[in-house]
Amino acid sequence: MDIQLLRVFLTTAQEGSISKAAKKLNYAQSNVTNKIQQLEKDLKTQLFYRHNRGITITPSGQVFVSYTEKILNTIQEARAVLSESAVPSGPLRIGSMETTAAIWLPKILPDYHADYPNVDLSLVTGPTEQHIHAILHYELDGAFVSGPIDHPELIQDEIIEEELVLITATSHPPIASIQDIDTYTMLVFRKGCSYRAKFNSILQEEGIFPTKLMEFGVMEAIIGCVSAGLGVSLLPRSIVNLYEQQGRVRVHYLPGKQSLVKTLFIRRKDTLVTPALSAFMEKMRSKLG
Template sequence: MDIQLLKVFSTTAKEGSISKAAQKLNFAQSNVTHKIQQLEADLQTLLFYRHNRGITLTPSGQILVSYAEKILHVIQEARSAVGDSSVPTGPLYIGSLETTAAVRLPVLLTKYHADYPAVDFNLITGPTERHLHAVLRYELNGAFVAGPVEHPELVQENVVDEELVLVTSASHPPVQTVHDVQSRTLLVFPSGCSYRAKLNQMLHDEGILPVKLMEFGSLETILGCVGAGLGISLLPHSIVSEQEQQGQIRCHKIAGMHAIVTTVFIRRKDALITPALSTFLSEMRAHFNKD
């Protein structure tokens, strides 16, 4: 099986479009089409349905996607393994919750970049659910997510425990129970965010249906809107302590099982630990143990 054909197939499957795949691979569209047809002929099966709206994976194509990801990843690992293993170089893709990236990682990343400037470090922020899928698909070398994570193909390391607090405007009266804010608009990150899931579960356990949810893509926007009195949110106290001290918002402690969330670092069990990832893990452990 030709590796180049697999790469074209994998890219086309991810992009969901032959034209987008051609643009990403810097190929002519006809070249992409021809290579997919070559692979279909080699495997003697149809990989994509062609229709007016574009293309859709066939059942055979859906099966091949996971194998193609693994094969291409193993090839990349082989290249890394036979290179100079003494010097961390090459790309390193790490995912993180936006809140963790904002408060917990700047010092760690600054030191890592200074110590290993030859590593092409990439930090991708987003919700836990998205990072789980990206690590499983070999798109990320590892990720900081909300734990615990139970998956047979992943290994996790506890990083830090975060205390969650209800965040309101500075003028909001004290919150004794979640019932005190049941009529307020909830300001949350997009679906897949662990803090949003915690807040929903907390309300569900109390038999409360949220009046209204408003999604925002950044921590700064949520905090700005909370401070202005638009609604409330559930966030780690470490993330909002500075704004609380400045009198921009007010934090209210919560009790019980929802008060603590553990941030963990996950990676695939079967993935090669490259020199770049190995040194990052060492720096991460030293950094958070010190904290």
């Protein structure tokens, strides 16, 4: 089977559009259409429904996506094994929550880059849910996410256990109970963020269902709005230390186990641990573990 046909199919499935796939691959639309038709002929099955609004992947196509991802990843691994020496080199794709990237990765990345300059490391920040999806679809080699995670296709290492705290404007009086923030505006990261999920879980345990919610994409925006008195947020203690010292926010502690969250490093069980990834995990454990 032609590998290029698989790449065209996977790109089309991911983009959900022949025109978008053609643009991404720098192909003519007719070329993409012809290659998909050729693949469907080889497989003797329909991979996409065609209609006036474009295309929709079929159930057979959805099944074939996972096989295509595995095939292309295996080919990439084989090429890496044949071309790599014992010295870490080549691409390394790492995902991280924004808070982990801001506080903990500076302890790893400078040394790693200095020791292994031939590694082309790319860092993608985002919520836990996004990184799990990317790992499962072979888009990342490893990722820092918030636990617990229970998935049969993932390996996980517990890296850090952190304390979560509530933050408010500095003028806010002490918070004695979660019930004290019943009517407050909750400032959170976008959906998929584990801290947001944890915040929701804590509130629901106390019978609180917030009606006012503001969603942000970056941490600095949350800190700024909390500092201005717009509402309350839940973040790791390590991330708010500096802002508390600067007099921008006030910290309020949660009781017992409610405040604890684990940061994990996850990767797929069936992927190759390249020298670059192995060196990264060794550096991670020595600096954070």
